[in-house]
Amino acid sequence: MFEVAISQGTTFRQLLSIYLPTINQLFPDTTVRTVQRCQEVIHRVAGRLIQEKKQKIAEGEKSGDSYDGKDLLTLLLKSNTAADLPPEHRISDDDILNNINTFMFAGSDTSSLSLTWTLLLLAQNPGIQDQLRTELLSVAQEFPRDLSELSEDQIQSLHSALSGLPFLHNVTRESLRLIPPVHSTLRVATQNNEIPTLYPVASRSGTVNETKHSFIVPKGTFVHLSIEAFNLDRAVWGEDAWEFKETEDKITKQNVILTRPYVSGKFKDGTQCPLLVSRFLGEVRNMTDCQEE
């Protein structure tokens, strides 16, 4: 859908439809029809998923063996039918369907692209790849190789185990920093405002050039928020901001109510634990070997 709708270039008509959305309803072109067809598929599949989940939940209630799915849809359906939820707070099946549409829209490309970019970065950084693999293997041993054999309980404990892996956490965050799948977003100013800036802004008033430390945003202005620019700003992240890294800083322990990690000499920067990454050549060994290193 995105391929057809956006990545083939923006036409004058698409720009016009931002200001005149009814043009799409009145005169749908190929792009609009493709998006509509995709929406219909999403609605049909999501509708079927809702019915299937509802049936599982109802069967569970009947048999006394309550359905314990932890997926987003089950949680949404269960909380919507919870006995202590006032009727006016319940949402209709149609709204559940629209929410699923949002989750699919917001959740699928973002997740798959971030995974793709992470895999590419790991391919370009084999040392990090090995270390991450070693960490993941330390967890994998406890579970069946074929993930389709996992019970609901095992899925939960695999999820908790993965969430607790510090290196996986850092690799994921560094990948999202360097290549944020949502590189920017838009907002519209709902009132006139003057926004202070971190860097001086060159501006022109009449024939006079001046340097300002703020700019005026009139009500109704579209504001482009560049997540990628924040993430890659050398002034914030340092000269190596455009590289996929970990740090060589030394980590020290301090007892501050709990035992917390700090970067040596940077206690005032607060608790933080950037990981030391060194290229690992040879066979993948177990976590204990890595930690001893």
Ligand code: HEM
């Ligand atoms: C790596 C994966 C993801 C990234 C990088 C990502 C990124 C973002 C960003 C930047 C926004 C803010 C957009 C804005 O306010 O302009 C956002 C909003 C949102 N995301 Fe994600 N997201 C990811 C995964 C997911 C998943 C898996 C779901 C749901 C299953 C999801 C659901 C949402 C929803 C519901 C919103 C709010 C939309 C709204 O304000 O109406 N996202 N996401």
